[in-house]
Amino acid sequence: MASTRKDHADAPVINPDSVSVYARTLEVACRNTIRPAGEYMTLSEGAMPIVSGVINTLARLRPAPRGVEREQVRLNGFRMEIVRPAGTRSSMSDGVVMYMHGGGFFLCGLDTHRPVVAAIARRTGMPVVSVEYRQLPRTDIAGSVADCLTAYRWLLAHGVPASRIVFAGDSAGGYMTFATALRARDTGLPVPAGLVGLCPALDLDCTEKRAHPNYRRDPLIPLSALEAVVKLGAEVNGHLDPQLSPVNNPLAGLPPALLIVAEDEVLRRDSEIMAQRLAQAGVPATLEIWRGQVHAFMAIFPSMPESRAALAHVAQFVRARIESAQVAQTA
Numbered sequence: 001m002a003s004t005r006k007d008h009a010d011a012p013v014i015n016p017d018s019v020s021v022y023a024r025t026l027e028v029a030c031r032n033t034i035r036p037a038g039e040y041m042t043l044s045e046g047a048m049p050i051v052s053g054v055i056n057t058l059a060r061l062r063p064a065p066r067g068v069e070r071e072q073v074r075l076n077g078f079r080m081e082i083v084r085p086a087g088t089r090s091s092m093s094d095g096v097v098m099y100m101h102g103g104g105f106f107l108c109g110l111d112t113h114r115p116v117v118a119a120i121a122r123r124t125g126m127p128v129v130s131v132e133y134r135q136l137p138r139t140d141i142a143g144s145v146a147d148c149l150t151a152y153r154w155l156l157a158h159g160v161p162a163s164r165i166v167f168a169g170d171s172a173g174g175y176m177t178f179a180t181a182l183r184a185r186d187t188g189l190p191v192p193a194g195l196v197g198l199c200p201a202l203d204l205d206c207t208e209k210r211a212h213p214n215y216r217r218d219p220l221i222p223l224s225a226l227e228a229v230v231k232l233g234a235e236v237n238g239h240l241d242p243q244l245s246p247v248n249n250p251l252a253g254l255p256p257a258l259l260i261v262a263e264d265e266v267l268r269r270d271s272e273i274m275a276q277r278l279a280q281a282g283v284p285a286t287l288e289i290w291r292g293q294v295h296a297f298m299a300i301f302p303s304m305p306e307s308r309a310a311l312a313h314v315a316q317f318v319r320a321r322i323e324s325a326q327v328a329q330t331a
Contacts, residue, residue: 011272011275011287011288011289012288012289013263013289013290013291014288014289014290014291014309014310015290015291015292015306015309016291019291019292019293019306020304020305020306022301022304022305022306023292023293023294023297023304023305023306024292026294026297026300026301026304027219027292027293027294030219030220030294031219031220034220035218035219035220035221035222038220038221038222038225039222039224039225041225042228043106043225043228043229043232044232045136045137045232048106048107048136048137049137051106051107052103052106052107052108052109052135055103055107055108055112056108056109056111056112059108059111059112059114060111062115064114065114065115065118065119066086066118067085067086067118067122068083068084068085068086068118068121068122069083069084069085069086070082070083070084070114071084073129073154075147075150075151075154076150077134077147078131078132078133078134078147079110079132080129080130080131080132080151080154081110081114081117081129081130081132082127082128082129082130083114083117083118083121083127083128083129083130084121084127084128085121085122085125085126088125090125090126090127091127092127092129092155092158092160093159093160093161093164094126094164094322095124095126095164095165095166095318095319095322096126096127096128096129096155096160096164096165096166097120097121097124097126097127097128097129097165097166097167097168097196097318098128098129098131098148098151098152098155098165098166098167098168098192099113099116099117099120099128099129099130099131099168099169099173100131100133100148100167100168100169100172100173100174100176100177100180101113101130101131101132101169101170101172101173101299102169102170102171102172102173102174102198102199102296102299103135103171103172103173104171104172104225104226104229105135105136105141105144105172105175105229105233106135106136106137106229106233107135109132110130110132113130113170113173113299114130115302115303116170116298116299116302116311117130119302119303119307119308119311120168120311120314120315120318123311123312123314123315124315124318124319126318126322129151129155131147131148131151131176133145133147133148133151133176134147136229136232136233137232140233140234141175141204141233141234141244142234142244144172144176145176145179145180145183146183148176148179148180149180149183149184149187152165152167152180152184152189152192153189156189156190161325162189162190162191162192162193163190163192163193163325164193164322164325165192165193166192166193166194166195166196166317166318166321166322167180167181167192167194167195167196168195168196168197168198168314168318169196169197169198169200170198170199170200170296170298170299171198171199171200171201171267171295171296171299172201173198173200174197174198174199174200174201174202175200175201175202175246177195177196177197177200178195178197178200178202178246178254178257178274179244179246181195181254181255182246182249182251182254185253185254191253191254191255192255193255193321193322193324193325194255194256194257194258194317194318194321195254195255195256195257195258196257196258196260196314196317196318197257197258197259197260197271197274198260198296198298198299198310198314199260199261199262199265199267199271199295199296199297200259200261200267200270200271200274201226201267201270202245202246202247202267202270202271202273202274203245203246203247203248203269203270203273204230204234204240204244204245205230205240205242205245206223206226206227206230208269208270208273209223209226209266209267209269209270210223212266212268212269214264214265214266214268214269215266217264217266218264218265218266218295219264219294220265220294220295221265221266221267221295223266226266246274247270247273247274247277250281251277251278251280251281251283252281252282252283253283254278254281254283255283255321256283256284256285256286256321257274257278257283257284257285257286258285258286258288258313258314258317259271259274259275259285259286259287259288260287260288260290260298260310260313260314261287261288261289261290262289262290262293262294262295262297263289263290263291263292263293265293265294265295266295267295268289271287272287275287286317288310288313290306290310292306293306297310298310298311298314
């Protein structure tokens with residue numbers, strides 16, 4: 001995993017010469033089962049709760065992650081879960097990750113993403129606050145962002161300095177990561193110490209993605225499914241406000257960001273655009289591209305070798321951002 005080759009402009013391919021058998025198996029399973037099912041299924045407001053319920057029920061059948069302790073928190077209309085490394089007295093005021101799960105803006109929650117949240121807590125040694133924001137069809141995408149901002153305000157109100165909070169999320173949760181940071185900045189709140197986007201959706205307009213070769217290469221996500229979600233959750237009378245996409249907002253003032261994507265996924269283009277625009281805005285950003293992986297691989301299968309390595313990079317970034325804030329405060 002140590003070798004790096006720059007195949008894509010300034011973005012390194014982290015694992016150019018090695019793809020594990022686990023990753024190959026996951027890729028084949030996704031290409032032959034999940035993507036065809038997604039292409040066949042017609043998304044509707046009525047179908048979304050049914051599909052979500054099935055996924056969450058299956059997630060609850062998995063064994064609970066080891067090495068962590070959990071605490072439930074209920075806010076107005078949604079839940080959160082604080083996941084801490086077991087046996088530690090780690091305080092959120094010393095550093096915390098606020099994690100926003102993926103799931104296409106209508107799927108998943110605390111149960112599906114507990115393994116990856118626990119993995120981040122163990123690797124960072126910090127509490128991770130997992131936010132189960134409301135989703136379609138209960139609210140639109142803007143409503144989901146509002147819940148994440150409420151969760152951030154809760155952390156601030158509980159004495160956690162913004163300089164010791166890092167936002168992180170995968171897929172739709174990656175959208176929440178950047179959209180919530182932008183909303184915080186624009187409403188006068190302090191921005192967090194860092195942003196981690198794991199295969200994030202950052203442009204709700206699919207024009208760039210449809211023109212990209214990964215439109216057909218992605219083994220997991222059919223672009224038609226994303227377009228259907230955007231139509232239901234973001235469009236008004238057939239019109240999509242460009243400002244709903246984080247890539248189209250002024251980015252100056254955001255904290256440093258880490259973006260990790262799969263080489264052949266359809267959302268790779270979102271991270272490439274975001275990395276370029278962050279750089280233009282003077283915001284430090286690192287973009288990593290991983291070969292032979294599926295979308296959100298580290299959240300789907302956190303124990304896979306590539307996932308463990310990617311999450312180690314996440315932990316390193318989180319610790320560096322928190323430590324940087326601590327050094328700045330004592331200087």
